[in-house]
Amino acid sequence: DVKVTQSSRYLVKRTGEKVFLECVQDMDHENMFWYRQDPGLGLRLIYFSYDVKMKEKGDIPEGYSVSREKKERFSLILESASTNQTSMYLCASSRTGGFGELFFGEGSRLTVL
Amino acid sequence: AQTVTQSQPEMSVQEAETVTLSCTYDTSENNYYLFWYKQPPSRQMILVIRQEAYKQQNATENRFSVNFQKAAKSFSLKISDSQLGDTAMYFCAFMKAMDSNYQLIWGAGTKLIIKP
Numbered sequence: 001d002v003k004v005t006q007s008s009r010y011l012v013k014r015t016g017e018k019v020f021l022e023c024v025q026d027m028d029h030e031n032m033f034w035y036r037q038d039p040g041l042g043l044r045l046i047y048f049s050y051d052v053k054m055k056e057k058g059d060i061p062e063g064y065s066v067s068r069e070k071k072e073r074f075s076l077i078l079e080s081a082s083t084n085q086t087s088m089y090l091c092a093s094s095r096t097g098g099f100g101e102l103f104f105g106e107g108s109r110l111t112v113l
Numbered sequence: 114a115q116t117v118t119q120s121q122p123e124m125s126v127q128e129a130e131t132v133t134l135s136c137t138y139d140t141s142e143n144n145y146y147l148f149w150y151k152q153p154p155s156r157q158m159i160l161v162i163r164q165e166a167y168k169q170q171n172a173t174e175n176r177f178s179v180n181f182q183k184a185a186k187s188f189s190l191k192i193s194d195s196q197l198g199d200t201a202m203y204f205c206a207f208m209k210a211m212d213s214n215y216q217l218i219w220g221a222g223t224k225l226i227i228k229p
Binding site: 044098100 | 159
């Protein structure tokens with residue numbers, strides 16, 4: 001069974017803290033994505049990666065960075081968390097040639113106080 | 114730029130009824146894919162159904178079917194014989210066929226509640 005695992009389901013952090021969200025997939029997929037999900041806004045792409053050490057900015061990259069040192073792992077980093085980054089974060093992966101079929105993790109709900 | 118609009122923030126129906134979720138999109142592309150994804154409460158988002166724009170036949174997956182109207186840029190999802198397990202957020206999404214980065218454009222979502 002295919003699996004995308006996000007390290008934390010719920011996190012509470014304070015303003016200014018550095019936050020790491022980890023995502024691991026076991027499907028040998030080339031592409032990995034980090035989305036932010038907010039009510040009424042759908043999913044907005046933060047960053048994506050189509051290969052190890054490769055990354056591309058999505059629609060809302062400000063305040064975020066990513067790391068992909070291994071094919072199966074894609075990390076989202078909030079260098080200095082702010083209250084407006086309180087949100088649900090979804091990781092997804094897909095294979096090249098998968099024609100838009102994304103496989104998602106369960107999500108990480110981050111609250112920044 | 115492509116946009117996807119879901120005009121129904123929330124819907125509720127009785128179990129066993131048929132429900133249709135609406136989605137419209139805007140694009141100048143001729144070749145693209147359209148998707149419906151389902152996000153059950155506290156569970157992973159999964160792909161429900163995919164439609165390729167060059168195929169005239171509407172896609173179906175068991176109780177789920179779409180009404181794809183290319184000229185009208187409309188892509189609705191019909192759920193027949195609805196079940197309690199269909200309760201979820203449903204997202205419509207668009208992807209250009211030639212997008213090598215496989216980026217999807219998402220609608221805002223429709224919250225569907227199936228009542229017993």
